[in-house]
Amino acid sequence: xxxxxxxxxxxxxxxxxxxxxxxxxxxxxxxxxxxxxxxxxxxxxxxxxxxxxxxxxxxxxxxxxxxxxxxxxxxxxxxxxxxxxxxxxxxxxxxxxxxxxxxxxxxxxxxxxxxxxxxxxxxxxxxxxxxxxxxxxxxxxxxxxxxxxxxxxxxxxxxxxxxxxxxxxxxxxxxxxxxxxxxxxxxxxxxxxxxxxxxxxxxxxxxxxxxxxx
Amino acid sequence: xxxxxxxxxxxxxxxxxxxxxxxxxxxxxxxxxxxxxxxxxxxxxxxxxxxxxxxxxxxxxxxxxxxxxxxxxxxxxxxxxxxxxxxxxxxxxxxxxxxxxxxxxxxxxxxxxxxxxxxxxxxxxxxxxxxxxxxxxxxxxxxxxxxxxxxxxxxxxxxxxxxxxxxxxxxxxxxxxxxxxxxxxxxxxxxxxxxxxxxxxxxxxxxxxxxxxx
Numbered sequence: 001x002x003x004x005x006x007x008x009x010x011x012x013x014x015x016x017x018x019x020x021x022x023x024x025x026x027x028x029x030x031x032x033x034x035x036x037x038x039x040x041x042x043x044x045x046x047x048x049x050x051x052x053x054x055x056x057x058x059x060x061x062x063x064x065x066x067x068x069x070x071x072x073x074x075x076x077x078x079x080x081x082x083x084x085x086x087x088x089x090x091x092x093x094x095x096x097x098x099x100x101x102x103x104x105x106x107x108x109x110x111x112x113x114x115x116x117x118x119x120x121x122x123x124x125x126x127x128x129x130x131x132x133x134x135x136x137x138x139x140x141x142x143x144x145x146x147x148x149x150x151x152x153x154x155x156x157x158x159x160x161x162x163x164x165x166x167x168x169x170x171x172x173x174x175x176x177x178x179x180x181x182x183x184x185x186x187x188x189x190x191x192x193x194x195x196x197x198x199x200x201x202x203x204x205x206x207x208x209x210x211x212x213x214x
Numbered sequence: 215x216x217x218x219x220x221x222x223x224x225x226x227x228x229x230x231x232x233x234x235x236x237x238x239x240x241x242x243x244x245x246x247x248x249x250x251x252x253x254x255x256x257x258x259x260x261x262x263x264x265x266x267x268x269x270x271x272x273x274x275x276x277x278x279x280x281x282x283x284x285x286x287x288x289x290x291x292x293x294x295x296x297x298x299x300x301x302x303x304x305x306x307x308x309x310x311x312x313x314x315x316x317x318x319x320x321x322x323x324x325x326x327x328x329x330x331x332x333x334x335x336x337x338x339x340x341x342x343x344x345x346x347x348x349x350x351x352x353x354x355x356x357x358x359x360x361x362x363x364x365x366x367x368x369x370x371x372x373x374x375x376x377x378x379x380x381x382x383x384x385x386x387x388x389x390x391x392x393x394x395x396x397x398x399x400x401x402x403x404x405x406x407x408x409x410x411x412x413x414x415x416x417x418x419x420x421x422x423x424x425x426x427x428x
Contacts, residue, residue: 044258044341124399125339127258134401142401171393171417178392179385185338187348187356203385203421210424 027065029055031075035119038076043122046073073126074138080119085144087112098152099208105148106176106200113180114193124181145173156213172207179203241279243269245289249333252290257336260287287340288352294333299358301326312366313422319362320390320414327394328407338395359387370427386421393417 016024033055037046048069052059066072091108092101113120128134150169157165182188183196191199230238247269251260262283266273280286305322306315327334342348364383371379396402397410405413 041344042341044339124395125258127256128400130255139401139403142403145402167413167416170396171413174393174396175389175417176392177396178390179388181338181395182384182388182391186342187353188359189353189356199381199385202381203389206424207417207421208424209426210420210422212423 023065026055026057026061029057030062030065030072031079034072035076035079038073038122039116039118042118043073043125068129070126070128070132073122074135076119077123077126078138078141080116080123081141081144083116084109084112084120084123085147088144088148092148092151098155099205101152102149102172102208103201103204105152106172106179106204107197109176110180110183110193110196110200113184117184146170149173156208157211168211172204175203175207176200237279240269240271240275243271244276244279244286245293248286249290249293252287252336253330253332256332257287257339282343284340284342284346287336288349290333291337291340292352292355294330294337295355295358297330298323298326298334298337299361302358302362306362306365312369313419315366316363316386316422317415317418319366320386320393320418321411323390324394324397324407324410324414327398331398360384363387370422370425382425386418389417389421390414 030051033051034046036054037051041050046069048062049059051069051072052062062069062072066075088105088108091104093104096104146169149172150165153165153168153172154160157168160168179200180196183191183199244265247265248260250268251265255264260283262276263273265283265286266276276283276286280289302319302322305318307318310318360383363386364379367379367382367386368374371382374382393414394410397405397413
């Protein structure tokens with residue numbers, strides 16, 4: 001699913017020596033181990049030694065390819081964003097109305113969160129250590145969460161300014177994210193999947209109606 | 215702010231011996247230390263030894279009053295819920311319209327999250343260790359998040375069934391929670407406080423309009 005060596009091989013501009021190939025293979029293995037550990041045990045309590053044990057390398061080896069554990073977690077979150085983006089894009093239909101597509105996107109978001117709960121939680125729960133900041137490339141990647149929503153919003157509101165489209169898109173994403181988070185959260189009395197779907201559909205249709213463009 | 219000994223003293227039914235008083239004082243001190251540590255350093259990386267160091271007791275002492283670190287975190291989250299509930303209740307005005315009160319509640323939620331970010335995050339990010347489940351008394355406490363919202367919803371929709379009121383209340387809370395979470399989240403390009411307030415106001419008014427009862 002994620003093979004750095006293959007990507008590097010395919011890139012004709014990169015000529016890799018034996019050492020670089022080994023390093024790329026190690027990086028790849030560590031990312032996959034971290035992804036597995038997060039899926040099985042969540043982000044909280046993730047330890048470098050468990051990741052390296054699963055990858056079959058020494059603890060020190062991790063720090064020859066990543067500055068710290070957080071740099072490795074960012075790579076896992078990057079994969080999650082890509083998977084989530086693909087999943088959302090696949091829910092959009094060309095022959096559906098904008099409102100139908102917004103409903104489909106909200107439900108697809110819920111499906112991804114249910115089926116990949118730990119990976120999805122890590123996206124929002126990971127924090128950089130004190131003093132560190134998230135690199136720009138990773139912040140940029142999060143725009144994938146808004147991309148699919150803005151197209152139906154523009155279809156709904158062809159006269160809206162770019163600023164209005166951004167605000168409505170952000171509101172729709174954030175509300176959906178909140179409804180899904182609260183719907184799944186144990187302490188808030190999580191609800192069954194079909195009820196969450198019904199709640200999301202009711203929410204999106206009500207909000208679009210409130211915008212005056214359904 | 216939180217004095218267990220005082221509460222026990224006031225309760226005439228409880229006769230405390232010297233040992234029980236000492237135990238209650240220790241419990242109180244540990245809860246306050248954990249609250250401080252979470253406020254300063256967040257939940258991620260919270261360690262029992264730092265809490266006991268701040269409380270000035272041995273590591274072992276913690277486990278004479280709490281089963282584990284999670285039981286202590288639940289006590290902190292319980293205080294946070296109480297503070298949040300008080301803050302939300304104070305934003306509601308008797309002479310305001312239901313929509314105005316819903317807008318005020320959403321903005322009050324955002325204010326609490328901005329001003330108590332680490333404490334507020336701990337409420338949603340804490341997970342019980344594998345195999346453990348959140349005790350019922352703590353799940354019950356979370357209903358404080360919905361209580362203030364349901365009253366204006368009932369005023370808006372006097373003919374709605376209890377089930378409909380519950381769903382709308384839950385949707386309003388969850389959407390607000392999502393808009394605030396995403397608005398504050400570093401990776402999603404956090405927005406200024408006044409813009410978040412404007413977004414919340416626009417959202418609540420649009421949703422209420424969509425319900426057909428503004």
